[in-house]
Amino acid sequence: xxxxxxxxxxxxxxxxxxxxxxxxxxxxxxxxxxxxxxxxxxxxxxxxxxxxxxxxxxxxxxxxxxxxxxxxxxxxxxxxxxxxxxxxxxxxxxxxxxxxxxxxxxxxxxxxxxxxxxxxxxxxxxxxxxxxxxxxxxxxxxxxxxxxxxxxxxxxxxxxxxxxxxxxxxxxxxxxxxxxxxxxxxxxxxxxxx
Amino acid sequence: xxxxxxxxxxxxxxxxxxxxxxxxxxxxxxxxxxxxxxxxxxxxxxxxxxxxxxxxxxxxxxxxxxxxxxxxxxxxxxxxxxxxxxxxxxxxxxxxxxxxxxxxxxxxxxxxxxxxxxxxxxxxxxxxxxxxxxxxxxxxxxxxxxxxxxxxxxxxxxxxxxxxxxxxxxxxxxxxxxxxxxxxxxxxxxxxxxxxxxxxxxxxxxxxxxxxxxxxxxxxxxxxxxxxxxxxxxxxxxxxxxxxxxxxxxxxxxxxxxxxxxxxxxxxxxxxxxxxxxxxxxxxxxxxxxxxxxxxxxxxxxxxxxxxxxxxxxxxxxxxxxxxxx
Numbered sequence: 001x002x003x004x005x006x007x008x009x010x011x012x013x014x015x016x017x018x019x020x021x022x023x024x025x026x027x028x029x030x031x032x033x034x035x036x037x038x039x040x041x042x043x044x045x046x047x048x049x050x051x052x053x054x055x056x057x058x059x060x061x062x063x064x065x066x067x068x069x070x071x072x073x074x075x076x077x078x079x080x081x082x083x084x085x086x087x088x089x090x091x092x093x094x095x096x097x098x099x100x101x102x103x104x105x106x107x108x109x110x111x112x113x114x115x116x117x118x119x120x121x122x123x124x125x126x127x128x129x130x131x132x133x134x135x136x137x138x139x140x141x142x143x144x145x146x147x148x149x150x151x152x153x154x155x156x157x158x159x160x161x162x163x164x165x166x167x168x169x170x171x172x173x174x175x176x177x178x179x180x181x182x183x184x185x186x187x188x189x190x191x192x193x194x
Numbered sequence: 195x196x197x198x199x200x201x202x203x204x205x206x207x208x209x210x211x212x213x214x215x216x217x218x219x220x221x222x223x224x225x226x227x228x229x230x231x232x233x234x235x236x237x238x239x240x241x242x243x244x245x246x247x248x249x250x251x252x253x254x255x256x257x258x259x260x261x262x263x264x265x266x267x268x269x270x271x272x273x274x275x276x277x278x279x280x281x282x283x284x285x286x287x288x289x290x291x292x293x294x295x296x297x298x299x300x301x302x303x304x305x306x307x308x309x310x311x312x313x314x315x316x317x318x319x320x321x322x323x324x325x326x327x328x329x330x331x332x333x334x335x336x337x338x339x340x341x342x343x344x345x346x347x348x349x350x351x352x353x354x355x356x357x358x359x360x361x362x363x364x365x366x367x368x369x370x371x372x373x374x375x376x377x378x379x380x381x382x383x384x385x386x387x388x389x390x391x392x393x394x395x396x397x398x399x400x401x402x403x404x405x406x407x408x409x410x411x412x413x414x415x416x417x418x419x420x421x422x423x424x425x426x427x428x429x430x431x432x433x434x435x436x437x438x439x440x441x442x443x444x445x446x447x448x449x450x451x452x453x454x455x456x457x458x459x460x461x462x463x464x465x466x467x468x469x470x471x472x473x474x475x476x477x478x479x480x481x482x483x484x485x486x487x488x489x490x491x492x493x494x495x496x497x498x499x500x501x502x503x504x505x506x507x508x509x510x511x512x513x514x515x516x517x518x519x520x
Contacts, residue, residue: 003276006272007213007217007272010213010268010269010272011210011213011214013265013268013269014206014209014210014213014265014266014268014269015210016265017261017262017264017265017266018199018203018206018207018210020258020261020262021199021200021202021203021206021258021261021262022199022200022203024200024202024258027200028200028201028202028245028246028249028258029201029245029248030201030244030245031244031248032243032244033248034243034244034247034248034306034310035243035244037248038309041357044357045353045354045356045357046353046356048356048357048359049356049360051360052360
């Protein structure tokens with residue numbers, strides 16, 4: 001009898017939950033987001049200790065960032081007067097945003113003169129690039145500030161340098177081919193993030 | 195159900211259907227219905243990862259996530275409770291470990307719910323509370339599966355602490371709450387499991403030995419419940435405290451561990467306390483005596499000196515008791 005009573009209570013709870021779930025007006029998206037979130041979170045947590053142990057100094061990070069930025073500058077065509085004006089605007093908004101950064105790094109903001117480039121990215125140590133295509137879609141300064149702030153946070157939270165710091169450490173150890181082999185699983189591990 | 199119900203209701207619908215099938219199978223003593231019920235319940239568990247756990251709005255406590263997952267947990271544990279060892283009619287179900295499946299799925303749904311319900315930093319405390327409950331239930335119901343789950347979750351909680359120690363945002367990790375209170379509360383809850391762990395160890399001693407590795411792990415829950423929080427607490431002090439105060443904090447921790455070791459007469463605890471104090475002495479000689487600011491150095495020398503004196507006094511006072519568990 002007691003068991004039957006408990007069964008009725010459990011069944012009633014289930015049916016009530018079913019009723020409220022059915023009555024909910026907001027639609028619930030069906031996706032694998034929860035699984036992806038758990039997997040990505042686990043991946044990030046697992047990489048925290050090695051990332052902390054191989055952390056580069058700010059000076060090293062800035063030097064690596066400068067090296068990478070030079071590669072971008074070499075590939076960039078001469079800016080037109082209009083693009084120069086745009087870059088100066090991006091720089092002004094970016095510098096205001098960078099005042100609120102926690103790490104004291106030489107933040108710099110650049111325009112990538114490519115209308116097909118609807119994206120922005122950051123490099124270790126401070127350089128931030130925004131595509132001209134993305135600027136074309138913007139309708140206010142706040143939107144630009146949001147994008148530049150987002151990229152600045154990547155630098156502030158070490159996201160950019162974490163992509164290269166293990167490789168830099170391995171290079172310092174002069175492991176040559178062994179270092180390159182160790183790098184392969186790490187590259188695969190971090191694939192899919194930008 | 196897949197097509198007719200709302201996405202949020204599908205898992206609940208399957209679970210209710212599984213519950214009814216199970217009861218019918220139990221009533222008619224028909225194995226096939228019960229097996230189908232287990233499939234429906236397992237599918238409901240899988241389904242929550244695709245619709246229910248991410249439902250609702252951020253920051254909402256009582257929302258669709260809670261009211262659609264908690265009843266499922268209740269159903270899982272109700273069915274698990276029906277598969278008790280005294281029931282002869284469901285021997286096949288137990289032989290195929292459907293009881294374990296339901297038990298793990300029930301706890302898994304709670305763990306997953308907490309993962310999505312709580313803020314990132316507080317998750318460790320929430321999971322530590324679940325470990326506490328699991329140990330209590332293992333003791334109360336005399337079912338070792340809950341102990342196994344507790345041990346697994348303590349490993350998961352310890353791994354998750356890496357997020358708090360190394361990966362937490364500086365927006366939450368810098369202040370007193372993020373720095374000490376969150377992890378401190380998780381460590382306190384883990385240590386609160388120790389009385390349960392000792393009683394479970396005593397009970398397991400009387401049971402037949404299982405396989406060697408698993409046996410060694412499961413038969414000493416008190417070691418898990420001591421070393422996991424102590425390791426996390428020591429790491430927390432090393433990473434979150436001001437550099438000049440780390441040795442002092444470790445010294446005080448070492449004394450507290452020694453006191454705990456004397457209270458519960460546990461050799462491994464005592465050795466841990468002694469090791470920590472020795473590490474402090476080594477750290478003073480190698481680093482603190484030369485590298486600390488004068489004020490920090492004085493504080494470190496005075497407190498560590500007092501700690502070592504206290505430990506030596508305790509040793510001489512409780513010499514006989516210590517000899518017994520040497």
